[in-house]
Amino acid sequence: MKPRFLVLTVALLCVLALPSVALAENEPGGKIDTSVQTVLEATGGEVAIPVMVNAPGALDQVSAMIPLGVDVTQLPLVDSVAAFLTPAEIAALGNASFVTAIVADNPVFGFDYRSTMDVTNLTIGLADVPAPADGGPAGEGVTVAVLDSGVATNTDLAASRVVGWKDFVNGQPVPYDDAGHGTYVAGLIAGDGTASLPLEDGGFATVQFRGVAPAADIVGIKVLDEVGQGRTSTMIAGIAWAIAHKDAYDIRVLNLSIGGNPVSSFTRDPVARAVEAAWQSGITVVCAAGNEGDFGAGGVLSPGNDPFVITVGATDTQQTADVTDDVVADYSSVGPTLFDEVAKPDLVAPGNRLISLRTQGSYIDTTYPGNVIPLADFAPTAPAGTESNYLKLSGTSTSAPVVAGAAALMIGKDPSLTPDDVKVRLMGTADHVADASVHQQGAGTLDVDGALAATARADGWALSAFLGDGKKFFKNGDYNKWEQRAWQKYGWTKYKWTKYKWTKYKWTKYKWTDIAWTKYKWTKYKWTKYKWTKYKWTEYEWAKYKWTTLIEGQ
Secondary structure, three states: OOOOEEEOOOOOOOOOOOOOOOOOOOOOOOOEOHHHHHHHHHOOOOOOEEEEEEOOOOHHHHHHHOOOOOOEEEEHHHOEEEEEEOHHHHHHHHOOOOOOEEEEOOEEEEEOOOEOHHHHHHHOOHHHOOOHHHOOOOOOOOEEEEEEOOOOOEOOEOHHHEEEEEEOOOOOOOOOOOOOHHHHHHHHHHOOOHHHOEHHHOOOEOOOOOOOOOOOEEEEEEOOOOOOOEEHHHHHHHHHHHHHOHHHHOEEEEEEOEEEOOOOOHHHOHHHHHHHHHHHOOOEEEEEOOOOHHHOEOOOOEOOOOOOOEEEEEEEOOOOOOHHHOEEOOOOOEOOOOOOOEOOOOEEEEOOOEEEEOOOOOHHHHHOHHHEOOHHHHOOOOOOOOOOOEEEEOOHHHHHHHHHHHHHHHHHHOOOOOHHHHHHHHHHHOEOOOOOOHHHHOOOEOOHHHHHHOOOOOOOOOOOOEOOOOOOOOOHHHHHHHHHHHHHHHOOOOOOOOOOOOOOOOOOOOOOOOOOOOOOOOOOOOOOOOOOOOOOOOOOHHHOOOEEEEOOOO
16 A cells, blocks of 8 residues: 655745754654653554654655555644654654654644633623724734634524635535534634624623634634544644645634643744744734643744744633733643743733633533523523533633634724734734733733723734743753653543553753744833632643643633
């Protein structure tokens, strides 16, 4: 049987190149990344593991070295080939002159949510913006791509508004969402609240749950399976597809409420190269920071650790519209980033107990029926037999789409905005969160009214600040601590590819490269220490492993 090739024909944009110097494969910073060495050690060094081989201009040569019968995915966007390879095959490619790097095709996952969209929209300042019915911004004419578990059409998200679709998991031609996470995310961005139409508008609801940009269109890109799991290479393929179809669907914003374990510098991370390519193509990329707040500094996940993208942490609104009582959620990942010490998150937004669209029969719906919002809570006079169309979740997975919706409003108002303009305005107008440090809140919490009124323009790339070289804030013990945590939460255990018996991992030192970056100019804020609020964690099994949706305990 000949290898099957999935070739994504996307013009290569100006992105960071991986190191081209050939180093010994067993040296830190060499061709074979430590992430590969870790998995090889963990699996006993006897089975094939998923890797990505970087070889600019030589993808066909790499494919030719892979045995017949092995599925191969070419990823021209990041000059890489993805495949399951044995240790011997990896070693052989590591010795090839045209190969520059081999990294693990790491698992990826999604995040969580909590609060009502009514409170959320009030908290972020939408009460100060004219309503869509009165001519206010609603994201009309802007398309947001949702890279997730899929998108199902819904009462609040009509089929006519899901303008594009690509399924990298099962190859289905019609939009669907067997996990239920992607639809929930899409609802936070663009749900129009039809199923919770207020009494004064002829409906039965006392509270309307709608997205931030209720007139925006959605493109669904399915890269996670029925339980919210996937692989880095599939995620890259989805980003490449979004870039290739940007003009066809007028994609201006890309939401990534999924993340993965950062195993090294973003300069060696293929996903970082992919999101940078999207950014430089004119797509505003919004990423969830991660739900690793209890780890402390360094818990920001990939690709939210990239300096280009807008990385969003989560606040708890305390279920009030008063922003002054908001706090940074204790699960929200804290910066700076590991390895590169980039200042993240860039800002925070409501992410605790958010309410959005339910996909009946999906994994989330059937596994967590207690998260469905009872009809009596928002539409007590609805006709008998009416079913609730809404679900409650928490996490940075929910705060990211709130910011993505805000970006859609901004671009809808002024289509000339670049991704860097959007980032500068969002950060420059964010409101300070009391008792939170800069590493917890970034520039502050989202202020949509302020962002829509802002006139600032970016002067070049609006990169998040570089605060160190990987050794200013973190010591070897911190990296060892993260590695142990990462394997427990996001590792290869319980992964459906195959079962592995884990061995002890010995941390290796990293060789740091010096990168000259332009720095982001921060607006003036007086930062104070953050007093943590209590958060009761519950088990959320599907979010503990791999690239998955970033949602937290309810």
